[in-house]
Amino acid sequence: MSLRLFLPRDTTALALGADAVAIALQRAAAERDLPLQLVRNGSRGLFWLEPLLEAEHAGRRIAFGPVTVAAVPSLLEALAGDPGAHPLCLGATAELPYLQSQQRVSFARAGLGDPLCLDSYRSQQGFVGLQRALHLAPRDIVSAVTESGLRGRGGAAFPAGIKWQTVLDTPGEQKYIVCNADEGDSGTFADRLLMEADPYQLLEGMIIAGLAVGATQGYIYLRSEYPRAAEILAQAIARARAEHYLGDDIRGSGRAFELHLRSGAGAYICGEETALLESLEGRRGTVRAKPPLPAVHGLFGRPTVVNNVLTLAAVTTIMEKGAAFYRDLGTGRSRGTLAVQLAGNIRRGGLVELAFGATLRTLVEDYGGGTRSGRPVRAIQVGGPLGAYLPKSQWDTPLDYEAFAAIGAMLGHGGVVVFDDSVDMAQQARFAMEFCAAESCGKCTPCRIGSVRGVEVLDRVIARQDTARQIDLLRDLCGTMEAGSLCAMGGLTPYPVRSALDHFAEDFS
């Protein structure tokens, strides 16, 4: 009997040496005349354990990690006898507490198989949602999305159903579905993980969106920092087209949908939906004033759905399992699951998908296991570079859009970046301004110039020059940026700055 192993070919796994382990496995198996089937799967999202090797053994999958090249010979020996005796053995993958306690919905398939294998996707409920959607009237698909309570996962949390309804109701010969795969926030990787581990789910979600609003063309705008995701998506699109999930006759239904993959070019602001559309049209990524909404006047001036990767992916579940299944998860007005990404100074960094409502403390302490440095956690930035830094007193806040808004913070795309007590919050505030200055599209003076002034003011604060007056100036500047910016880049940069001032004042005096 041949040995069946799984080793991810995901960005993080590769960054930790997965390819070298794969080569060593092949070589060692060949030397032993051991027939080896090595599946290069996506990652389960338990990144601190990568490279995470799994072996099929007695009908279960057993995990080993983090695997090194040096451990390969002993691993093969253990697999021939008693795998549990190997020091890297973690037991059955499905029973790892980090994974078992999650509510994996959008990430249920992540890491199970070869991400590009269509048979594997189909054998795990893949395209069931699409098959349903092909037999539904567009308005019924839209109502299901509305009823599910799904809100946009890109940051702004706008109800997806309302957006789709607008596009459906707007007349237009050509409409578009645009997937926002710009994932620019530091501390986030859920879009990347999904695209690398389960790309057909995104494709399926986009096709369903097309059926729902009457769009026959779709674009994925993928950031250029994700070369591996680009490779996988390009292949997934080609294979889906070959099997008629894309093209002018989707699975013999007579319905059409074509998909194009586009690369960003290293501009954070192109994650903002109107800047993204400008970029797709071949221009500088400057933000457009709204209205008109992209839903009415979007790509090439046509009605356009712009949704995040995870929003589109969630639609496949809503179609497959029904709106009620999705709506029954979560709390308050935050329905379904949130993909939390544990990042920064964290012992067990990775992806944790849970229904909305768990506390930040549960995530960081129970899942994350505290800091990787072993020092106390001091600050947690949630929601990317425009998100607030939260002090200990706020870690019991439930992960819920409204609960976060109530404390002057935001969940955003679900990124959680942990800092230990060596962090200098004045430096973090300075970085927020510096980042805004570097990435501003340049349209609004408070954002473009205000952020540069912000860096200068913070430099004086850090040098302890006239501190009290500089801090007044900084607060003033934050007010001006908040009030005078067209988009959240300038408008929310004050969040990290003010939260640092308010909760970590000792770093500024």
Added chain:
Amino acid sequence: MGVEQANSEAGDQLIAAQIARFRDVPGGLLPLLHAVQASLGFIPATAVPAIAGALGLSRAEVHGVISFYHDFRTAPAGRHVLQLCRAEACQAMGGRALEAHARARLGIDYGGTSSDGAVTLEAVYCLGNCACSPSVRLDDAIHARVDNARLDELLAELGVGAGE
């Protein structure tokens, strides 16, 4: 591919071929610029009027797009490009110290190329590897949990000498 070739007829032909590929693609300017850079290593000044003419844009518009995006470069890079992540998840794990080490070690700042032409250093904001930071990207490979020693190792593998 090098500088001379880009300035040569071969370079012009490559540019013309890419223009032909993308001129009728809706919103094709970014894919076109990516393709030119992928084949020549940078976007030479001579490409701007050619692209502008073919796409019905002004030179200023094409130049404006090239200068807006961090990815596009108008001069050749070193043989390798090293991108250091400057964003928060990496800062939380010592990214700032790694940046300082890399700059000192290579004797250059962001945008610069080491004197032996081996490495161009660039800043990047997030590589999506934030659970195992600090992260760097060397050409198309991303590396995780990079400390000073690991960075030196990566540079040594490229044959970059031990300090100048």
